[in-house]
Amino acid sequence: MRPGLAFAALALLLMGGCKEEAEAPPPPFALTREAMGRYCGMNVAEHGGPKGQVILARYIEPIWFSTARDAIAFTMLPDEPKDIRAIYVSDMAKAPSWEKPGAENWIDAKGAYFVLDSRRNSAMGTREAVPFSSEGAAAAFAREHGGHVLRFGDLPRDYILDAAGADSAPPDAPPPGKVD
Template sequence: MKSLFWAALSGAVLLAGCQDRDAANAPPPPPVELTASAVGHYCGMRVVEHSGPKGQIILASRKEPVWFSSARDAFSFTMLPEEAKDIRAIYVSDMAKAPSWDKPGTANWVDAKQASYVIASRARGGMGADEAVPFSDPEAAKRFAAENGGRVVGFGEMPRDYILSASAEPPAADDHPQAGHPAGHDAGAAKKGHHH
């Protein structure tokens, strides 16, 4: 009887190990469409009330995504030691497919690890801070940087100090990204210094 118990227990342990491996190898869950009820993890405000790109992180331990009012905030979550580490997927607004800066879209998500980002541009994120502006198309990112300043980096090249610095000083009111946003979108509508 004892050996049957140990055989059953070791079988259960082996099966659990296989299931853990299967979960690790499973494709990431798809992005969730942004709704009016989504609340930003750091600002505690409705995400749709902010201009610029958004972020969502899907955790293994939560049914609903963790929402962010800026793509930069999503990066912060991945870098801060106190935040959850059971990340299944990270999605950011694809600004190459955004209707406008003020209305970046609710379903145009790109895998954050596949996106190209424009950093140190004139564009300001949802809380008026420096933003990491994501694009699925590297050429669109280059055009945005040429028109709005900044440089293009990949997910793995994102400078930690750029993400975690306290740079939230609003620029001068007339310092907007210029018209000619990629794919003909209205980057001139980019709001700077937009605080809540």
């Protein structure tokens, strides 16, 4: 191989490696007392249940959500930005409790197992898509609190975008804030 051709091949190989590294999703941010929910305008840390954060290419800080379901809804709404670099949700398998879901136990929403139709309401009193890092933890939660387990790509759009989620919560669901 001629030196010029070898150099060009090496340069392409190195540039390809840089491109892959540049496309890696950014790490999640720790939840702080300053985080305000995108749709509710309330302090995210002051409410129980799973949370969400979406990181866009255009912003340095994440967009915070008081519920995991709201973070997923953000990705489905046509009027919201589409330059999404990462979607993180609380890993409820590692949460200290429902009331204190944790500040740093985030998982990539696209790899999570979600429990839908459980008896646990979100922080906003609506149905929740409760995220877990393992299928076993999600199944155990579903056995205890009802519901069924789905992956991110299988989440029903009508469940996630249901504006009447509070009215659609299972009839035996505890009120928001109540801990079993």
